[in-house]
Amino acid sequence: MGAYLQFGCEALGDPTRFAIFEALTERPRAVGELAGLFPVSRPAVSQHLKVLKDAGLVKDRKAGTRRVYAVDPEGVARLRKELDRVWTDALSAFKRAAETWEEPHNA
Amino acid sequence: MGAYLQFGCEALGDPTRFAIFEALTERPRAVGELAGLFPVSRPAVSQHLKVLKDAGLVKDRKAGTRRVYAVDPEGVARLRKELDRVWTDALSAFKRAAETWEEPHNA
DNA sequence: ACTTACCGTAAGTGAATACTTACATACGGG
DNA sequence: CCCGTATGTAAGTATTCACTTACGGTAAGT
Numbered sequence: 001m002g003a004y005l006q007f008g009c010e011a012l013g014d015p016t017r018f019a020i021f022e023a024l025t026e027r028p029r030a031v032g033e034l035a036g037l038f039p040v041s042r043p044a045v046s047q048h049l050k051v052l053k054d055a056g057l058v059k060d061r062k063a064g065t066r067r068v069y070a071v072d073p074e075g076v077a078r079l080r081k082e083l084d085r086v087w088t089d090a091l092s093a094f095k096r097a098a099e100t101w102e103e104p105h106n107a
Numbered sequence: 108m109g110a111y112l113q114f115g116c117e118a119l120g121d122p123t124r125f126a127i128f129e130a131l132t133e134r135p136r137a138v139g140e141l142a143g144l145f146p147v148s149r150p151a152v153s154q155h156l157k158v159l160k161d162a163g164l165v166k167d168r169k170a171g172t173r174r175v176y177a178v179d180p181e182g183v184a185r186l187r188k189e190l191d192r193v194w195t196d197a198l199s200a201f202k203r204a205a206e207t208w209e210e211p212h213n214a
Numbered sequence: 215a216c217t218t219a220c221c222g223t224a225a226g227t228g229a230a231t232a233c234t235t236a237c238a239t240a241c242g243g244g
Numbered sequence: 245c246c247c248g249t250a251t252g253t254a255a256g257t258a259t260t261c262a263c264t265t266a267c268g269g270t271a272a273g274t
Contacts, residue, residue, distance in 0.1 A: 009116070009125060010120050012116050012120070014232075022193060024197075025193060025200050026196070030250080032250060040233070043233085046252060046253085065249055070200070070204055070208065089133070093135075094178055094180040097134060124262095147263070148265085169271090171271065171272065172218095172271045173271095
């Protein structure tokens with residue numbers, strides 16, 4: 001019953017952006033600190049963070065002149081739940097087709 | 108601890124490709140059948156299926172003149188496990204930073 | 215054998231997007 | 245105040261990548 005959901009899997013599609021998110025799963029970090037971890041410019045990191053934030057996967061907080069980003073547990077839980085549904089459907093589809101693997105349904 | 112993994116999250120980054128994968132979580136389908144479900148050409152579907160197959164998320168089987176694709180439970184389980192680690196890290200990072208996040212101690 | 219159905223791949227095109235540099239803004243320290 | 249730090253945004257570029265059409269190849273039906 002897909003329809004197409006955008007929930008945030010797109011946000012993790014880019015390797016650099018995924019790596020930035022993964023760095024935030026270690027601890028909250030400022031933008032400049034993140035930029036030092038990857039071979040991209042600081043503005044590029046800012047743009048990736050914007051995508052992650054729009055997807056609800058991270059949130060930010062002002063700390064003096066710096067801006068600290070951290071994972072947003074709410075968005076993370078939501079994405080996890082959506083994906084868990086997909087994985088469950090996938091595995092149940094496999095079990096269901098395990099024996100009828102011989103006859104594909106046609107349209 | 109990162110390094111950057113490619114495990115297959117990229118494969119689900121594209122909406123069309125994700126929808127194709129989701130269609131396979133319902134039941135195994137032939138290429139032509141999948142192409143009938145989305146407003147893209149059949150070769151486009153073939154290319155998406157190649158990406159999904161290279162990521163280990165689907166497998167294929169010849170059935171006469173048709174080729175039937177189905178979810179690969181092994182690759183699905185692997186991706187699920189990897190992502191579960193990420194989600195776990197994310198939530199534990201949140202709990203660890205929960206106290207220092209809300210109210211910065213005024214000084 | 216000829217034909218039809220089904221599919222993968224090659225090649226080329228167009229659009230999405232990740233990246234850069236340049237600029238404007240907010241904060242804190244001297 | 246002035247200055248250095250830290251960041252977001254704008255604008256432009258370049259590269260990725262999703263898509264199409266064209267073609268070749270295989271399997272089944274007649």
